[in-house]
Amino acid sequence: MSAGAVGRAYPRLEGREKVTGTARYAVEYPTDGVTYGWVVPAAVVRGRITRVDTDEALASPGVLAVLHHGNAPRIAPGPQPELWLLQEPAVHYRGQFVAVVVATSLEAAREGARLVRIDYDTGSHSTVLTDDHPGLYKPEHVNPSYPTDTVEGDFDAGYAAAPVRVDATYRTPAYHNNPMEPHATTARWHDGRLLVHDSTQGAAPVQATLAELFELPRESVRVIAEHVGGGFGSKGYAKAAVVLAALAARHVDRPVKLALTRQQLFGPIGYRTPTIQRVRLAADADGRLTAVCHDAISQTSTIREFAEQTAVYTRSMYAAPHRRTTHRLVRLDVPTPFWMRAPGECPGAYALESAMDELAIAAGVDPVELRIRNDAAVDPDQGQPFTSRNLVACLREGAQRFGWAGRDPTPRARRDGRWLVGTGVAGSSYPARARPSSASVTARPDGSFLARIDATDIGTGARTALWQVAADALGVPPERVEIRIGDTDLPVAPLAGGSMGTASWSWAVVRACEALRGKLRAGAPPGTEVSAEADTTDEVGGQPERPRYAYGAQFVEVRVDADTGEVRVNRTLGVFAAGRVVNPTTARSQLIGGMTMGLSMALHEEGLLDERYGDWVNHDLATYHITGCADVESIEAYWLDERDDELNPAGVKGLGEIGIVGTAAAVANAVHHATGVRVRDLPIRLDKLVGLSGLA
């Protein structure tokens, strides 16, 4: 790869279209004869539909059809049972989409949905996760395919023998993904072929799922996702909106636009499971870990098992001779949890990195130094050396940039007027994976190049990063390269998820560019196009198994109002080691975005479930609070110049998730330093801290 575009800050290629409103999202494509779908959510938690009365809805002006289990086109059972929509009268959770109204206008569809009358037989339900739930069980494995439990050494003996111990239980609530663009689809059928514009993190998985459900060859389904307004994991696979839009379009034989409302995102699209996590740490007098145990409890649905890998973070983060991790699940009458930015690592790190702070205090060791002392040379879980591990360098550089040196560990010892001030630190890590991908590159007679790959840019800057990678791999200025992504007519590629998009896609792009250069060197007839393709399936599959991780260190300073308990974050600073950074502008955006989301998790977000109704009652952005601009006073992200030749040709580890991991723990640790109060159940809101001064 020649020196050039990679590593330089470029604005997003589609930035102008986005800020001027001309970039088209899933339901913004002008479509002749379009109709509008509106979903009807189940009004009971668990039960069976006994009657659907559509008379009033059908009589409402503009309403064309009401689809429900009694009349909807049949689909095959697919890979995810919750996508077998409108096929059976069973209701598995409140809010399950049980009917769709199609009308000539959005408003008419919405009114029609209100007029659909559904009767149910209902049964008792269980929707609240507890650590003594009778339904607790041990899943076969946790996501995606980790062992459920791990044991090394003898934790109980090691723990009992240690001079310094921490035993604490941490709780996190349900968190709801709220991308700006909801799950939304325009679907149309033509000659037995299905075309959808979908808001998804991966057009190819959506294509595969639709083909399976509608029993079509894959090539009869085309999915376009040119611009996607965020996903954070929730659009990682086909979801209800695209299936319902396709069903409705087939039923009315007209194009259908269907977008979920903000309220409908709270549950049916998946959410981060609540967790209950007990962490026990034991150390010698110097704070060197001797025993580590992390027991995680989370929930899944009755429809499908989703086993969040909450304690997996603990397996590879810090070294200790005696170690144990466990996962237990409960099947509740709730929607199936799903991915949310750093599933597993994010809530797991909140618990472990909080416990590490408690251990630092118990051992009388500085929390930065404690983490350095417990760094691991080889993966404690797999016993193999890491391809690169720069946690210690991140901690050191972060401490220096933040001004950590000389920190007085005494809680509640710093005041700024009415504010109690404190600082906290946490480590973070996230796996650096890659998946097979394909790509093609064409040299045009005019000297320009076209790179084609079904990658998805969900707002991350992936399109721009791949354009930079392609330019360097071709050895030409990026201005001569055009890139097309987000369409299943392009070479197949994996979804944007798991922080592996850029690693996977750039791998294929680089190989395609190399192949093209080979062809061009061999000589091509003048005035013709020359194309080359690459498929990395064999190469990625043949890569030696090694522990590959990105690392980070998060530093936070908070102030807590001693009277009201309000928490404000003065400073958030993260230093990351994530391989090569392709585009500093979009990389920084990813990192501070992740950190901000972690701050939001620490201080604001909480899905409030009403057990009687079995759903989350604060299902809009006025009542489910997300950190706003005013909450982020100073945020800085830095990265080390990390070279790791055992990753992928571009040398990237992925930046989408590492920013959120550890942030919530750093905030919680800083709140403890400021106030002396250890909040072990997120979010850290003023009701948990009000009246510290004794005034109130």
Add this chain to the structure above:
Amino acid sequence: MRPFRYHRPADVADAVAVLAGEPHAAYLGGGTNLVDLMKLGVQRPELLVDVTRLPLDAVQELPDGGLRIGATVRNSDLAARPAVRRDYPVLARALLAAASGQLRNLATTGGNLLQRTRCVYFQDTGKACNKRDPGSGCAALHGQNRDLAVLDWSEQCVATHPSDLAVALAALDAVVEVHDADGARDVPLAALYRSPGTHPERETTLARGTLITAVRLPALPAARRSAYLKVRDRASFAFAAGSVAAVLDLDGDVVRDVRLAYGAVAHRPWRAYRAEEELRGRPFSPELAARAADAELAEARPLRHNGFKLPLTRAITVRVLTELASS
């Protein structure tokens, strides 16, 4: 959403007459709350009477030193008025502590006073709410009620009034000018709102179809030393977890006069008369302020999730008064 008709009245009398003749009509101000509720199916008017073009958008300084604020004056415009900033800083601060810049640019003075509770059960037609659907029950009473009332609630309703502006106006003894079929009249703000009682669906004492045309602030020189303190769960764009509007008039260190009102504690902006009584005529101290708050909150009945509102309201009472006393 339900189809609706739209009417732009020629004048106030037309607006009132048109609404009086329609059983399912509503006035439309900035629409920042009503339109949301229409989309949610919580309010389903058949006719909207848009009052924003009526000549009710003036702010007049009155000869007696008071201020008359037209009902359609936008929140942003009102907060920026020099007379408001100078003579009633509590009002400017309450306005600016509310919502977001975009919402304040639309929201009107009259509409702000009549906005509906943000109780999550009220806003969800799938849940029981006596305010939305009388007789259906109050799901909030034993539900998620962190944001709801600690004072004056009933078994039928534990909602809070969401307005910041109304809390400041309660402290300022504002008078609401209204127009109904019988013509114009005045309603003291203190008499505008109702306790939830057995009819939480009735939120004000105004008969259906009554139009708020203006809000009048009496002259109150002491209000130049006034403040609004709002505490919320994030730094901006959130309803109050607790709020207090205060006017403090000291003679030396003795409290000559004081006006206190609380937000986020009751079905209405809560004028804290008992606290005022405790403060008046005594030398000011933070301890006195705390005792005053305790007196006001003595009859509070916190719900399962909102006990924190008592220490919070106490804390902000002490802070706002102490800051005013030392200013």
